Amino acid sequence: xxxxxxxIIEAVSRIAxxxxxxxxxxxxxDDTAVYVPSIGEDLLLTTDQVVEGTHFEREIHPAHALGYKxxxxxxxxxxxxxxxxxxxxxxxxxxxxxxxxxxxxxLRGLSVAIGRFNIPLVGGDVARGEKFNATLSAVGxxxxxxxxxxxxxxxxxxxxxxxxxGGSALGLKxxxxxxxxxxVAVRRHxxxxxxxxxxxxxxxxxxxxxxxxxxxxxxxxxxxLALASSVAIEIDVRSIPCYRGCSVDEAIVGGEEYxxxxxxxxxxxVPGAFxxxxxxxxxxxxxxxxxxxxxxxxxxxxxDRGFHHFESQ
Amino acid sequence: xxxxxxxIIEAVSRIAxxxxxxxxxxxxxDDTAVYVPSIGEDLLLTTDQVVEGTHFEREIHPAHALGYKxxxxxxxxxxxxxxxxxxxxxxxxxxxxxxxxxxxxxLRGLSVAIGRFNIPLVGGDVARGEKFNATLSAVGxxxxxxxxxxxxxxxxxxxxxxxxxGGSALGLKxxxxxxxxxxVAVRRHxxxxxxxxxxxxxxxxxxxxxxxxxxxxxxxxxxxLALASSVAIEIDVRSIPCYRGCSVDEAIVGGEEYxxxxxxxxxxxVPGAFxxxxxxxxxxxxxxxxxxxxxxxxxxxxxDRGFHHFESQ
Numbered sequence: 001x002x003x004x005x006x007x008i009i010e011a012v013s014r015i016a017x018x019x020x021x022x023x024x025x026x027x028x029x030d031d032t033a034v035y036v037p038s039i040g041e042d043l044l045l046t047t048d049q050v051v052e053g054t055h056f057e058r059e060i061h062p063a064h065a066l067g068y069k070x071x072x073x074x075x076x077x078x079x080x081x082x083x084x085x086x087x088x089x090x091x092x093x094x095x096x097x098x099x100x101x102x103x104x105x106x107l108r109g110l111s112v113a114i115g116r117f118n119i120p121l122v123g124g125d126v127a128r129g130e131k132f133n134a135t136l137s138a139v140g141x142x143x144x145x146x147x148x149x150x151x152x153x154x155x156x157x158x159x160x161x162x163x164x165x166g167g168s169a170l171g172l173k174x175x176x177x178x179x180x181x182x183x184v185a186v187r188r189h190x191x192x193x194x195x196x197x198x199x200x201x202x203x204x205x206x207x208x209x210x211x212x213x214x215x216x217x218x219x220x221x222x223x224x225l226a227l228a229s230s231v232a233i234e235i236d237v238r239s240i241p242c243y244r245g246c247s248v249d250e251a252i253v254g255g256e257e258y259x260x261x262x263x264x265x266x267x268x269x270v271p272g273a274f275x276x277x278x279x280x281x282x283x284x285x286x287x288x289x290x291x292x293x294x295x296x297x298x299x300x301x302x303x304d305r306g307f308h309h310f311e312s313q
Numbered sequence: 314x315x316x317x318x319x320x321i322i323e324a325v326s327r328i329a330x331x332x333x334x335x336x337x338x339x340x341x342x343d344d345t346a347v348y349v350p351s352i353g354e355d356l357l358l359t360t361d362q363v364v365e366g367t368h369f370e371r372e373i374h375p376a377h378a379l380g381y382k383x384x385x386x387x388x389x390x391x392x393x394x395x396x397x398x399x400x401x402x403x404x405x406x407x408x409x410x411x412x413x414x415x416x417x418x419x420l421r422g423l424s425v426a427i428g429r430f431n432i433p434l435v436g437g438d439v440a441r442g443e444k445f446n447a448t449l450s451a452v453g454x455x456x457x458x459x460x461x462x463x464x465x466x467x468x469x470x471x472x473x474x475x476x477x478x479g480g481s482a483l484g485l486k487x488x489x490x491x492x493x494x495x496x497v498a499v500r501r502h503x504x505x506x507x508x509x510x511x512x513x514x515x516x517x518x519x520x521x522x523x524x525x526x527x528x529x530x531x532x533x534x535x536x537x538l539a540l541a542s543s544v545a546i547e548i549d550v551r552s553i554p555c556y557r558g559c560s561v562d563e564a565i566v567g568g569e570e571y572x573x574x575x576x577x578x579x580x581x582x583v584p585g586a587f588x589x590x591x592x593x594x595x596x597x598x599x600x601x602x603x604x605x606x607x608x609x610x611x612x613x614x615x616x617d618r619g620f621h622h623f624e625s626q
Contacts, residue, residue, distance in 0.1 A: 032460075037354075042347050043348045044348075045345055046344065047404045047438050077345050081347070125360050127367050129364040130366055131444045131446075133364075144349070228342065228343070
């Protein structure tokens with residue numbers, strides 16, 4: 001009789017398959033995976049967790065969507081660097097409430113995202129614990145020295161954002177109020193789309209100077225971008241593209257958008273959309289520090305009101 | 314005033330420093346780290362977790378030792394492949410009980426191991442959760458096609474193990490009974506030594522055919538090796554090197570040794586020790602499947618009695 005641990009590992013191994021394994025010498029089943037890097041490519045390394053009670057509520061978040069999001073969150077980091085996804089490692093901590101059915105749906109969602117973003121699972125770890133935790137570490141690639149970082153925005157550059165903001169937070173609100181998971185905003189919350197192709201387009205075609213993905217919300221992530229580049233940023237509030245049904249304030253604060261916030265030199269022409277996703281100019285980069293919002297009542301300082309794990313002490 | 318999250322990230326960033334950063338284009342502070350692989354090297358990828366209540370008990374395990382072990386566990390996987398450590402990513406899930414003092418000690422232990430095994434921390438994630446979870450993903454390297462895997466043991470090969478077995482389990486027992494954390498067996502449990510140099514020696518000098526690190530215990534890991542190589546293994550019980558004060562049974566079952574179990578062709582001469590760590594021949598590889606113990610009463614089948622997260626259902 002197989003141990004439950006063995007069954008879980010076998011189930012995870014089955015969903016690990018993907019189209020492009022050319023650079024993989026050894027996948028799941030040894031002490032480590034063995035990956036053969038291509039010459040001329042830099043590797044992108046990132047890790048992200050999905051934690052019970054923090055990133056999801058068991059009562060309202062379907063297992064399938066959590067599996068999908070486990071992958072999508074880390075892939076979004078690769079997208080923000082203008083990279084390609086290569087492979088990933090998964091550490092699963094499973095509590096007693098994890099029934100086989102729940103786990104099956106979770107792994108199916110994981111599998112859908114692995115196939116969609118072409119990021120084969122090459123290793124992992126399974127442990128028992130009191131709370132569910134899925135930590136995904138992802139490896140991506142980008143041509144040498146070409147990664148799109150946060151720290152190269154320069155005064156005079158223009159600030160753009162992809163998509164419409166606030167939809168994910170609205171979807172979470174609808175879910176919490178018992179709304180259908182089929183509603184478009186809810187799907188946007190449950191199945192965010194990492195902007196992989198857009199990131200590469202920004203790096204290769206638009207000569208973007210800096211980029212960051214909006215995981216904690218515009219108000220939080222734009223401040224990180226300004227800090228990393230040692231610049232000030234001025235955002236025109238009226239230009240922020242709001243998701244249908246969201247106020248500007250909700251668009252500024254709402255997290256888990258996984259859209260890209262990026263800067264481009266003033267002389268560069270940015271198309272109005274990429275692959276049907278609108279690209280909107282929302283501000284300019286200045287010398288100095290801090291982020292200001294231009295409103296009807298003049299300039300006000302933007303406060304970081306994004307999602308934070310720990311309160312100020 | 315800095316948020317607690319910011320303070321934690323800054324504390325982690327400070328301990329991330331290490332001697333050899335030559336291949337790192339970008340460390341902590343962007344969407345991903347950027348690593349430049351060396352030509353002719355394969356990359357080793359692994360992930361491991363340290364989970365509250367599963368891998369440690371808050372009451373008896375010092376924070377400093379947990380920080381150290383977070384790194385050591387993953388480095389041991391790289392050692393088992395005969396590799397060099399390159400860099401790592403850390404996902405921390407911190408519960409409310411994590412006081413600044415505890416976290417400081419944890420990070421200090423992490424920092425000691427990072428320096429000792431030369432594996433700079435290049436990225437991470439911090440979240441709040443109800444239970445502590447530290448997931449470390451490590452990247453190592455090995456010359457092209459030279460990784461020491463589990464699946465190449467062949468009939469006729471000899472089976473060896475490094476070190477003396479059972480000490481870590483004994484140390485845990487002493488800790489649980491309130492014994493001093495200065496006792497040698499306890500230190501062996503709290504501060505295991507990944508066999509990095511030994512792994513490279515086995516690969517480069519001894520032409521070992523297969524290797525695995527003993528994390529779950531000999532009884533569990535030798536079965537994994539036999540399965541992966543599609544061979545049978547026969548172990549001579551009298552030859553198993555037991556830690557002082559441990560019975561053969563305790564040496565067979567005890568987990569968290571992080572010693573290396575490896576196989577070498579019969580014609581290869583293996584020294585009796587490497588860097589003061591004994592290397593002991595404990596068995597032979599045969600055709601067939603399963604692992605048998607040669608005892609005074611004849612051959613008996615070895616049962617997997619290592620640490621398992623999930624009971625059979």
